[in-house]
Each structure stands twice: as structure tokens, then as C-alpha cells.
Amino acid sequence: MNHLVAYVPVLHEGYAKFFKKYGGTAYLVGPEFISEEFPRLIRDLRQLPVSDMVRAVQGLGIFEHVEVLTKVVAEKLQKEKATIIMPDEEISHELAPKYFSDCSITYENVFLRWDKPITLRETIVSPNRVISTKELDKKFIQLAKQEAQKSGDWWRQIGVVAVRDGEVLFTDHNRNLPTEYNLHAVGNPRDNFDAGEHPEIYPTIHGDYKDGYSMLDAEDIFKANNIEVVLVQDAKKS
The missing domain is CATH 3.40.50 (Rossmann fold)
Structure with missing residues (x-):
């Protein structure tokens, strides 16, 4: 049995x-x-x-x-x-x-x-394109930093700027979706860690401008909604 x-x-x-x-x-x-x-x-x-x-x-x-x-x-x-x-x-x-x-x-x-090993799993992101950090890109990053200050999340504040053809479409900051209560369904991956441990793991929807990898299901969500993934690099790295 x-x-x-x-x-x-x-x-x-x-x-x-x-x-x-x-x-x-x-x-x-x-x-x-x-x-x-x-x-x-x-x-x-x-x-x-x-x-x-x-x-x-x-x-x-x-x-x-x-x-x-x-x-x-x-x-x-x-x-x-x-x-x-x-x-x-x-x-x-x-x-x-x-x-x-x-x-x-x-x-x-x-x-x-979300147990600890699944939460820690890293997925290599395949960017749609690579650009250099020109002055305009730096401006967008500053806008993202300003937007981040609006977040009510006590753990992490992240701002994002949506851009098309050099024009800002909208700005936003990290928040739980579809509601602030969704973590009650399958739990919060952050519960697996203490403060300061694995700060790259976080469940709220947000945008990052650092290079690296996808955690949790971030890349899948972006690409399923036809959002272009762009890797921003310094000119000296290109």
C-alpha cells in the first residue's frame, strides 16, 4: 500500500x-x-x-x-x-x-x-536585443528610480518605465497582482529566507534594469504578453 x-x-x-x-x-x-x-x-x-x-x-x-x-x-x-x-x-x-x-x-x-530550491532556481534570459546605455537610457533609469519611491512594499521598491521609440508610455512600481492578497494562495517565496538573504528573490510584479537572469516565472510572463526583453549594457561592454 x-x-x-x-x-x-x-x-x-x-x-x-x-x-x-x-x-x-x-x-x-x-x-x-x-x-x-x-x-x-x-x-x-x-x-x-x-x-x-x-x-x-x-x-x-x-x-x-x-x-x-x-x-x-x-x-x-x-x-x-x-x-x-x-x-x-x-x-x-x-x-x-x-x-x-x-x-x-x-x-x-x-x-x-514555492519551496526554497524552486525559489532559488535561475533561468538564463534570452534578450530580444542588446543596447548601450546612452544618455537617453540613463534618463529612463533615473525615472525608474523616482517611480520606485512610490511603492508601498516595505521589503523592496522597484520602478519601471515603459518606452516606445524614445517616448515614455507610462511608469509604474512594484505591487502584487492581481490583488494584494494573491500571496495567500500559494505562499510567499520570501518566507524561505531571512532579511538580507537572496534579495533577488521577490514575488511582486516589477521591472529590473540590471543584467542577469530570470527568477521565478518572470521571463515567461513578459514573453507571454509580447513584452520585449532588452539587456542594457555599458558601451564599453558591447
Whole structure:
């Protein structure tokens, strides 16, 4: 019988599809593990008490049995050398060698939330074109800096300037879209880090004028909306 082990802070369609694929018995990572081994997850404001999540998952009618994963339960699964399915997440890879070393583990490649490895993944951006930083470009950068001051985001303020044929179409600053509440759905990637750690990771929509790479799904969003990606370089680098 399958034994599915996962951290489930909330329920959404992704979890439901994952559960339906395997069935069997589900074990939801409990507060004993969160407080001792993954304290940063306490910041996740979405998470419900694990006892409530057990009832919610049981109510889906997918599993024969659902219970909280405690260290006592983990020891029982280890002794049974159980067949365990876990989402391919940081938590799973830390729990498995420590508590399920004698078990047969299957890591399911599924996106359920922004865990730390996914958040840190860098994607090389393929710019549509490359230009030099002429005086006009420097003017646009200054406008972007001024616009950034309007942001109400306490963590980071970023301004963006949309330009066509040398004319400014509009300016804007970073904000959560479609609403300020969307982070309650799948969580905030910033919850994986402390202040000053990986400042390049941020979920609000914004524009950057530094060269580099795409984090999260930034490049896909731009190109899906026919936004030209331009790499701005100093003349001496071109």
C-alpha cells in the first residue's frame, strides 16, 4: 500500500491531483517537525492547524486513512520499510534520509508551493536585443528610480518605465497582482529566507534594469504578453 508523506499547509487543485494519483494512506507533516526542523515555515500565514488539514484531506474521500506525521509514526514506517511517496520538495529530501532511510522513496515532480530550491532556481534570459546605455537610457533609469519611491512594499521598491521609440508610455512600481492578497494562495517565496538573504528573490510584479537572469516565472510572463526583453549594457561592454 502507498504511504504518502507531505507538508500540506493548505488545499488546492494541485494537491488534489497529487493525492488522486496515489491514494492509500496520507501522513501530513506535523508541528513536531515544523518547529524543530523547519522553523521558517512558521512564517507561512496560509497554513491551517494540521488537525484541520487532516479532516480536510480525509473529506476528499481519496485516502483510506489520513493522520499527522509524528516522530513515532515515522519510526513505525521506517520499521515496516514502507513504500513512501513524497513531493519533490526540500522538506521531503531532508526528512527522507533522516527518518525513512530503509524505506522505498518515490519523489513526485509536482509544483505545490514555492519551496526554497524552486525559489532559488535561475533561468538564463534570452534578450530580444542588446543596447548601450546612452544618455537617453540613463534618463529612463533615473525615472525608474523616482517611480520606485512610490511603492508601498516595505521589503523592496522597484520602478519601471515603459518606452516606445524614445517616448515614455507610462511608469509604474512594484505591487502584487492581481490583488494584494494573491500571496495567500500559494505562499510567499520570501518566507524561505531571512532579511538580507537572496534579495533577488521577490514575488511582486516589477521591472529590473540590471543584467542577469530570470527568477521565478518572470521571463515567461513578459514573453507571454509580447513584452520585449532588452539587456542594457555599458558601451564599453558591447
